[in-house]
Amino acid sequence: MKILVPMKQVPDLVEELEIDSSGKRLNRDFLKFKLNEFDEHALEEALLLKEQHGGEVVVVTLDMAEADNLLFTAIAKGADKIFKIPGNCDEGIDCHSAAQMFATAAKSIGFDLILTGVQAADDRDGQVGMLLAAFLGLPHVSVVTGLSLEGASAIVHKEYAGGVMAEFEVVLPAVFGIQAARHTPRYAPVSKVRQAWKTSKIETVDGGTVPASNGSVVNRMFKPESGKRAELIEGSPDDVAGKIVDLLKSRGLL
Amino acid sequence: MPNDVFVVAEHLKNKLSDVTFEMLGKGREIADACGGKLVAVVLGSGTKDLAAQLGVADSVISVDDPALEHFSPEAYRIVLSSVVKDRQPKLTLIANTSMGMDLAAPLSAELNIPLVAYCKGLSADSGNVSVTSQLYAGKVDVESSITSAQAIISVLAGSFAGDAGRSERTPSIEEVRPSTSLNDLRVKFRRLVEPEPSDVDITKEEKLVSIGRGIQSQDNIALAEELAAALGGAISASRPIIDNGWLPKSRQVGKSGMSVKPKLYLTLGISGAPEHVEGMKDAATIIAVNTDPRAPIFDIADYAVVGDLFDIVPALTERIKGAKG
Ligand SMILES: Cc1cc2nc3c(=O)[nH]c(=O)nc-3n(C[C@H](O)[C@H](O)[C@H](O)COP(=O)(O)OP(=O)(O)OC[C@H]3O[C@@H](n4cnc5c(N)ncnc54)[C@H](O)[C@@H]3O)c2cc1C
Numbered sequence: 184m185k186i187l188v189p190m191k192q193v194p195d196l197v198e199e200l201e202i203d204s205s206g207k208r209l210n211r212d213f214l215k216f217k218l219n220e221f222d223e224h225a226l227e228e229a230l231l232l233k234e235q236h237g238g239e240v241v242v243v244t245l246d247m248a249e250a251d252n253l254l255f256t257a258i259a260k261g262a263d264k265i266f267k268i269p270g271n272c273d274e275g276i277d278c279h280s281a282a283q284m285f286a287t288a289a290k291s292i293g294f295d296l297i298l299t300g301v302q303a304a305d306d307r308d309g310q311v312g313m314l315l316a317a318f319l320g321l322p323h324v325s326v327v328t329g330l331s332l333e334g335a336s337a338i339v340h341k342e343y344a345g346g347v348m349a350e351f352e353v354v355l356p357a358v359f360g361i362q363a364a365r366h367t368p369r370y371a372p373v374s375k376v377r378q379a380w381k382t383s384k385i386e387t388v389d390g391g392t393v394p395a396s397n398g399s400v401v402n403r404m405f406k407p408e409s410g411k412r413a414e415l416i417e418g419s420p421d422d423v424a425g426k427i428v429d430l431l432k433s434r435g436l437l
Numbered sequence: 438m439p440n441d442v443f444v445v446a447e448h449l450k451n452k453l454s455d456v457t458f459e460m461l462g463k464g465r466e467i468a469d470a471c472g473g474k475l476v477a478v479v480l481g482s483g484t485k486d487l488a489a490q491l492g493v494a495d496s497v498i499s500v501d502d503p504a505l506e507h508f509s510p511e512a513y514r515i516v517l518s519s520v521v522k523d524r525q526p527k528l529t530l531i532a533n534t535s536m537g538m539d540l541a542a543p544l545s546a547e548l549n550i551p552l553v554a555y556c557k558g559l560s561a562d563s564g565n566v567s568v569t570s571q572l573y574a575g576k577v578d579v580e581s582s583i584t585s586a587q588a589i590i591s592v593l594a595g596s597f598a599g600d601a602g603r604s605e606r607t608p609s610i611e612e613v614r615p616s617t618s619l620n621d622l623r624v625k626f627r628r629l630v631e632p633e634p635s636d637v638d639i640t641k642e643e644k645l646v647s648i649g650r651g652i653q654s655q656d657n658i659a660l661a662e663e664l665a666a667a668l669g670g671a672i673s674a675s676r677p678i679i680d681n682g683w684l685p686k687s688r689q690v691g692k693s694g695m696s697v698k699p700k701l702y703l704t705l706g707i708s709g710a711p712e713h714v715e716g717m718k719d720a721a722t723i724i725a726v727n728t729d730p731r732a733p734i735f736d737i738a739d740y741a742v743v744g745d746l747f748d749i750v751p752a753l754t755e756r757i758k759g760a761k762g
Contacts, residue, residue: 309542317546346632398551413741
């Protein structure tokens with residue numbers, strides 16, 4: 184079983200996001216990137232499947248800011264092979280283009296199963312995993328929280344609202360959008376990542392060329408303004424507690 | 438037709454989801470502005486009574502087939518793709534839900550129709566469509582213009598008023614057969630898995646203390662439990678807490694958890710991601726505690742405490758106990 188995990192970086196949301204002077208893009212000078220957290224779950228699920236059934240886990244990513252670190256971290260966690268698609272994506276890339284590049288790369292790397300994160304914070308034009316599935320003409324299930332293998336099929340749980348799930352049997356190869364791995368994604372010790380930098384090699388895989396437009400253009404980006412503004416409760420913890428108690432009383436909640 | 442707006446109805450267990458009516462209401466407005474028809478598309482088996490509820494639409498396309506009895510990413514995509522290809526609507530609105538995620542993006546790639554996702558705002562001015570997407574976990578909105586003749590828009594639940602999408606009118610229903618065989622597909626529905634019954638039903642609680650990743654460890658949950666007990670409420674949580682196995686699924690609030698409307702919703706270390714907010718925005722009073730003054734939770738909270746929950750919670754628990762004497 185060869186499991187391919189395409190991974191993408193997104194702006195680190197812990198940092199303040201600034202919009203640049205054009206009003207249409209994030210200010211990239213101060214942007215920090217990190218691995219999309221749902222991709223981390225996809226990798227974890229891939230590693231768990233490998234531990235259960237054998238096979239190999241192959242990670243592929245786009246050429247942007249922290250790509251090398253992302254790939255070596257994947258090795259440190261247990262991935263077998265790492266690929267980078269050349270073509271500088273530091274200026275950002277839309278999901279249709281990313282999915283097309285992953286599709287081209289996937290065909291030349293080969294795979295039995297593709298796991299991606301369910302979504303990412305900057306998916307303006309849709310989720311990469313499901314776009315990828317369609318570009319490859321493969322069956323797909325998104326929002327997957329449980330995954331097991333039965334012969335040439337996978338049994339997956341797709342989450343709906345209210346805790347209800349649907350169980351599907353899917354003939355492989357297929358693409359799944361992973362919402363959450365069975366376990367919290369493992370941690371890669373820094374020493375192991377450092378070792379991977381020294382001993383592992385990043386391979387290159389072509390992503391082909393992608394069309395320039397995806398049929399919509401960004402007019403502007405802005406911080407959402409909420410209709411109602413929260414009233415600040417300030418002071419020492421004890422002051423704050425006192426004020427909360429007062430307002431709970433005044434609202435008949437205490 | 439070139440100016441029509443299609444809305445893909447979503448349903449589970451023979452019930453249309455709220456977002457269906459929200460999309461219909463918005464779709465009505467857009468179709469009128471573009472001089473086109475509003476068409477609802479309902480896929481399923483034995484869905485006559487569902488189709489009858491879609492009277493806000495000028496017409497309903499109903500694809501009724503035993504193979505469509507349960508949602509299936511593959512069967513539904515195949516059928517919807519042929520309907521859209523055949524009818525060429527200007528806009529196709531699909532919910533940005535679990536089911537919708539298996540339709541919108543694949544359809545876009547397959548039919549080469551642009552997609553704008555996470556739509557929370559939609560307008561049309563002399564045929565020009567503008568979409569506002571909620572991105573970066575609710576921290577930044579992005580407004581896009583559609584530059585091609587057709588587009589697919591995936592719509593976030595709770596973005597538009599549902600009332601405008603409901604009507605007593607009986608819609609005209611057009612029955613359409615699937616254009617290709619739905620046998621021997623690669624994705625087979627097996628069963629629905631219901632959540633395990635739980636001790637507490639958080640949708641019935643009047644006061645919820647809701648914890649997020651800011652609580653840091655399972656051991657710290659006791660702090661929040663003590664506060665909830667003092668308040669006479671229960672404890673709920675954001676998704677990561679459940680994924681970590683710290684609390685049962687029945688305590689999860691949000692898109693893939695429960696929707697709650699308590700009198701009081703007090704959040705501790707929850708950032709306010711759109712998927713969480715979807716499940717709690719209708720709470721009567723929302724108090725949020727978060728160390729990050731820019732956390733999106735403050736955009737929907739009534740009261741904001743910018744501070745460390747580990748300072749606030751013990752003080753608050755003590756005060757409440759004192760107040761109750
Ligand atoms: C299809 C889908 C469905 C989803 N469904 C749901 C759902 O049903 N429910 C849900 O909740 N999520 C859901 N999510 C996940 C959602 O996107 C977010 O990842 C999640 O809500 C984040 O949880 P959080 O706010 O606890 O964590 P984070 O976003 O990590 O936020 C933690 C917050 O704690 C604050 N903090 C840290 N330390 C402290 C401290 N000492 N004191 C006070 N504040 C502190 C931080 O400033 C931060 O704002 C879903 C996602 C997808 C893709």
